[in-house]
Structure formats: structure tokens, C-alpha cells
Amino acid sequence: MTLSAEFQQRLRDIDPAVFRVVAGAAAWASLNGEPKTTPAAFVLIEEEQSGENTRMTGPVLQRCEADVAVIFVTRNVSDGTGAAAADDIETLKSAVRDALIGFEPTSVSNADVVEHISSNLLKAKNGHVWQRELFGVGYYLVEKS
Template sequence: MSIVSELRGLLDNIEPPVFRIVGGAAEFAALAGEPKATPAAYVLVEEEQSEDNARMTGPVLQRVEADVAVIIVTRNVSDNTGAAAAEEIEALKAKVRGALMGFVPSGLGSDPITHVSGNLLKAKSGNVWQRELFAAAYYLEEQP
């Protein structure tokens, strides 16, 4: 199971459920505009950086740090100021961070997930798009 699949599963299993859609890179790329239902979360690997080989001899062993983005999309037009949407995105950010931070993905000798950053991507007409970036470090080992 991939790190993205595991993180999607964690978001899908938040109790009580908060997301109507939990998708991956393909679903995010297929968006032509707003998601069909909100709140929605899309989990995708943005970048992977591999360190140098940790061994002098023998099979290659490298630590890889993946930047995993969770794109949160919500819509709340219950007021004219956008305050309701802003409050909702704050609550969703807290749920995502709470579900993912410290989780240790299975296999690959992974380290616990850590939060890197969060930034507002777009806010308009009651729609808010927020990107939360997490670090997921794991190890690759050459199979002799």
C-alpha cells in the first residue's frame, strides 16, 4: 500500500466523517472547476527528494523525503463576509493535521508524518482551497 493510499484512508475514516470526497492526484487533475461535493480532500505527492546512498558497500540504501500535499476544498455561502467559509477551513485543517501528524506508514521503514506548511490557494465566492503540506520520509533499499 502506498503512503498516499494510507493517508487517504486516514482522512476517509475521520469520525465523525468530515469529507464528502477523498481523492488522489487523478481526481484532482480531473477537476475542471469546483468539486461535485464539498468538503473535499485530495492527497498527492508533490515531490520526492532522495539522499545519497547511506552505505559504503553492499546494497544501496537511501532515505527519501516525500512532500505530500492535502488540498482541502470547502464551500460555505451562509454569510456575505466569507467568515463562515474561513471558520470551516480552519476546522478542516485541524482535522487533517490531527489525523495525519505522527502517523507511521506501513512498510518501507517509514518515519512519522510531520507537518511542513499550510497555505491558502484560493478564496472566492464562498469557496476556499487550502494546501496542507506534510513530510513523509521512508527508505529505499536495493534488492540484490
């Protein structure tokens, strides 16, 4: 399992379910406009930065910091102002944060717990609201001997 897949599974495991679709970078890249089904969540590894090798001899050991974005979109046209969709986003933000903050991934070596970094409203248009939650997790890259 990959880091992205672990994040996706955590979102699928929210009970009661808050997303009708949870997908990764490929689905995000192929999206043309709004998703057909909402609420939808997309998990992307936005950036990974590795430090220098910490060992003078032996296999390489590097600390890596990953920024994992959860981009979600919901649609609610029950009012003309978009306030209903904005309220839905707040509920989704809370559910996503509860599912991910403090989670310790097992797909990477010696991972730290997941921390929240930032939150951004990406777009609000035609009853759809797009939100990006950015999470960070540190782990180690170890040379295979």
C-alpha cells in the first residue's frame, strides 16, 4: 500500500461515510470540470522533500517530509448564495481532519503522525465548493542493501 492509498482508505473508513467518491491523483488529473458525484475527495502527494544522508557509512538514510493534499468538492444548491455548500465544506473539513490528524502511516518507514498544515478554499462556483486541506508526514528513506 502507498502513502496516498493509506490516506484514501482513512477517508473511506469515516463512519458514517461523508464522501461518495474517494480517489487519487489519476482521477484528479482526468477530472474535466466538476466531478459527476459529490461529495468527492482526491488525495495527492503534492511534494516530498528529502534531507541529506544522515549516515557516514553504510546504507543511505534520509528523512523525507511529504505534503499530502486532500482536495474535496461538494455541491449544494438548496440556496442561491452558496451558503449551504459552504456549511457542507465545514462539516467535511472536520471529518477529514478527525480521520487524518494523529494517524501514523505504515506504508513508509518510521513515519511520524500526520499533522495538519493548512486549509484553502480553492473555488466556489455554480453551487460547487472546492476545498484543499494540506497534511504533513515525515518518514525515512532507507537504501535497500
